[in-house]
Amino acid sequence: MAGRRQTASRVLPRPSGRGDAFEQWPADVEFGVLRELMGYALRRAQIAIYEDFFATVEDLDITPPMFSSMVLIRNNPGLRQSSLGRIVGIARSGTMTLVDRLERAGLVQRLSVPGDRRVNELALTDHGNTVLDELIRRIRAHDDRVSAGLTDDEKVTLRALLARF
Amino acid sequence: MAGRRQTASRVLPRPSGRGDAFEQWPADVEFGVLRELMGYALRRAQIAIYEDFFATVEDLDITPPMFSSMVLIRNNPGLRQSSLGRIVGIARSGTMTLVDRLERAGLVQRLSVPGDRRVNELALTDHGNTVLDELIRRIRAHDDRVSAGLTDDEKVTLRALLARF
DNA sequence: TATTGTTATACTCTATAACTATA
DNA sequence: TATAGTTATAGAGTATAACAATA
Numbered sequence: 001m002a003g004r005r006q007t008a009s010r011v012l013p014r015p016s017g018r019g020d021a022f023e024q025w026p027a028d029v030e031f032g033v034l035r036e037l038m039g040y041a042l043r044r045a046q047i048a049i050y051e052d053f054f055a056t057v058e059d060l061d062i063t064p065p066m067f068s069s070m071v072l073i074r075n076n077p078g079l080r081q082s083s084l085g086r087i088v089g090i091a092r093s094g095t096m097t098l099v100d101r102l103e104r105a106g107l108v109q110r111l112s113v114p115g116d117r118r119v120n121e122l123a124l125t126d127h128g129n130t131v132l133d134e135l136i137r138r139i140r141a142h143d144d145r146v147s148a149g150l151t152d153d154e155k156v157t158l159r160a161l162l163a164r165f
Numbered sequence: 166m167a168g169r170r171q172t173a174s175r176v177l178p179r180p181s182g183r184g185d186a187f188e189q190w191p192a193d194v195e196f197g198v199l200r201e202l203m204g205y206a207l208r209r210a211q212i213a214i215y216e217d218f219f220a221t222v223e224d225l226d227i228t229p230p231m232f233s234s235m236v237l238i239r240n241n242p243g244l245r246q247s248s249l250g251r252i253v254g255i256a257r258s259g260t261m262t263l264v265d266r267l268e269r270a271g272l273v274q275r276l277s278v279p280g281d282r283r284v285n286e287l288a289l290t291d292h293g294n295t296v297l298d299e300l301i302r303r304i305r306a307h308d309d310r311v312s313a314g315l316t317d318d319e320k321v322t323l324r325a326l327l328a329r330f
Numbered sequence: 331t332a333t334t335g336t337t338a339t340a341c342t343c344t345a346t347a348a349c350t351a352t353a
Numbered sequence: 354t355a356t357a358g359t360t361a362t363a364g365a366g367t368a369t370a371a372c373a374a375t376a
Contacts, residue, residue: 029237029241029252030237030240030241031236031237031240032236032237032239032240033236033301033304033305034233034237036305036308037304037305037308038214038308038311038312038320038323038324039211039214039215039218039229039304039308039311040233041323041324041327041328042207042210042211042214042327043211043229044327045207045327045328045330046204046207046208046211047254048330049203049207049330050204063365064204064208065366068199068205071196071197071198071199072194072195072196072197074197075195075196076194076195080334081334081335082333082334082335087194089212090366090368091367091368091369092334092335092336093335093336093337093338093367093368093369093370094366094367094368095335096335096336096337097365097366097367110335116333116334116375116376117334117374117375117376118333118334118335118374118375118376119333119334119335119375120334120335136198139198139202139204140198140201140202142204143201143202143203143204146203146204146330147203147329147330149329149330150326150329154326155203157322157326158203158206158323158326158327159203161315161319161322161323161326162206162209162210162323163206163210164312164314164315165209165210165213165214165311165312165314230343245357246357246358247356247357247358255343255344255345256344256345256346257357257358257359258344258345258346258347258358258359258360258361259343259344259345260358261358261359261360262342262343262344275358281352281353281356281357282351282352282353282357283351283352283353283357283358284352284356284357284358285357285358
């Protein structure tokens with residue numbers, strides 16, 4: 001059993017349809033150690049935020065990695081496909097899938113580079129730029145919404161604390 | 166395109182082997198809006214923590230959901246399989262897979278209930294209890310480690326802020 | 331030889347839907 | 354009819370490994 005490679009299980013639940021996954025909780029659940037663990041607190045918060053994220057951009061068919069990629073592509077002109085993958089933290093093959101999807105949606109284009117014929121530079125299309133503006137507008141609102149329980153000071157504190165990890 | 170059901174993409178990257186996914190970043194990456202978003206800060210923090218979590222329990226072949234399930238099972242005697250699923254936030258079929266895995270590893274047992282022959286109550290095996298003790302020991306250390314940059318006060322603050330989501 | 335993009339393949343996790351047996 | 358557990362099936366996401374073209 002020792003050392004067996006486990007590839008996954010880094011998934012966060014998201015209520016997709018109206019399956020049976022999100023019925024009522026039993027009352028009086030005892031969480032034990034979980035209550036003390038930063039990791040668990042973070043995970044629950046993340047679940048809540050993802051839920052709201054998907055509701056926010058549902059009609060645009062955008063996932064969090066797609067959104068961050070678009071932001072990174074706009075803000076780093078000439079970004080290469082492989083660099084994007086490294087920043088986002090996925091394998092080259094996964095970057096393919098991601099960029100394929102963005103390209104198929106007409107949001108991103110691959111541009112060949114004169115100097116080095118191996119590489120693709122990524123750029124938003126006009127449509128991509130328009131969609132990203134709308135996404136940023138909505139996602140800012142979403143972010144304000146999910147952190148509505150916090151004062152501005154607390155938000156600053158929280159971001160600062162999170163950055164330490 | 167509107168309203169198309171998207172099932173997934175709530176996955177957090179984890180460096181599993183030594184693939185090409187985790188090479189050096191390009192320098193001077195511009196993150197744009199991402200820097201302001203609580204959701205993004207949370208995601209990055211979560212990635213860092215998951216990474217350390219897996220390193221911590223690698224030899225025991227335990228995933229975060231397995232760990233939380235074991236804690237919940239121990240702390241809520243007579244917990245039913247379906248209740249566990251509801252608490253953790255996964256569908257009944259997914260709960261099956263999870264409990265199957267715990268059972269196959271000899272950590273959890275399904276007990277039939279005299280009153281209602283439809284239900285299974287869950288309990289840790291002796292081995293499960295032993296393993297959970299070890300897990301808690303390690304994961305507490307892991308949690309301290311990843312939040313080492315924080316004072317005790319800051320940890321309290323952070324947990325409190327996260328709980329608001 | 332190393333790197334970029336690419337394709338093939340496999341694995342994990344999750345979900346929905348349908349089935350069985352109970353209640 | 355409704356609920357608990359179960360099984361079947363499909364889909365998304367990721368990874369590793371190998372390949373071609375280029376450097």
